[in-house]
Amino acid sequence: MKLIVNGEEHDVAAETLSELLVLMEYEGNWLATAVNGELVHREDRFDRSLKDNDSIEILSPMQGG
């Protein structure tokens, strides 16, 4: 399945957002996720199914002013 993850195209066989995170080796409780511009809470990632061409954002804390 073709997915846009943080702006880059990936071919990943993930049915849910939580599967995607595992397959792409994203770990830790400091990640925030959104699918197609909508926040997906940590506890909802198991139930959030993905489809072809979905756009996923995975953000984490960074230095900022």
Place this chain on the structure above:
Amino acid sequence: MLTLYGAEINSRLLLGTARYPSPAVLSEAVRQSATEIVTVSLRREMSGGRSGGTFFEMIRALAIRILPNTAGCHSVAEAVLTARMARELFATDWIKLEVVGNHDTLQPDVFGLVEAARILVSEGFEVFPYTTDDLVVAERLLEAGCKVLMPWCAPIGSAAGPLNPTALRAMRAHFPDVSLIVDAGIGRPSHATAVMELGFDAVLLNTAVAGAGDPAAMAAAFAAAIAAGNQAFNAGLMEPRDMAVPSTPVIGKAVFT
């Protein structure tokens, strides 16, 4: 004591966390500044969570309040989504709201700022809007539900200092009961003192400390400068005059012939 959305804060200096030479230098600058609030961004995680995790643990170890920001967002949708993601990560309703409107000056898009503030306040966020020194925009932000305003005194990272003290003075006079924090454009401790002497409640800094030769020492200098400016404002400053006024009484002056 500074009160921000019900939180009582002792330090009137808020620090950004960008551009420090190392995490150790950042930690020491935070310690020397005695700040109780640091601002932090969100960015795309490209290394599986490891880079964000390292930074997150370091920030949490500081054991002070985190003010997440929407730095770099250029649209209402982007800023609102980033704020929601920040709340998920940092478990705080606080958000420093930035909606950039101009690439060269990083001047806020004040129309988008008001719109985003209204949305976020309706969702329970406690919004710290990074705005210009425009009184009408300030009114709109307050109407949208903001209890704190963060006007710039010069473009971000410019170190230019207060470019329009008249506008800052007017903002203080129009909103005597609103917490006002100068954000962006401060380059020197004397700039910070100047805005605090105008009656501002606090200053948010980043580059002036992070880019200093000795960031920790500069953080301490800013803390002292901000405290001095605040103390001077509270003590009641003398207004400048055009003509000389003798400070020594004339009565009893000897007359020599």
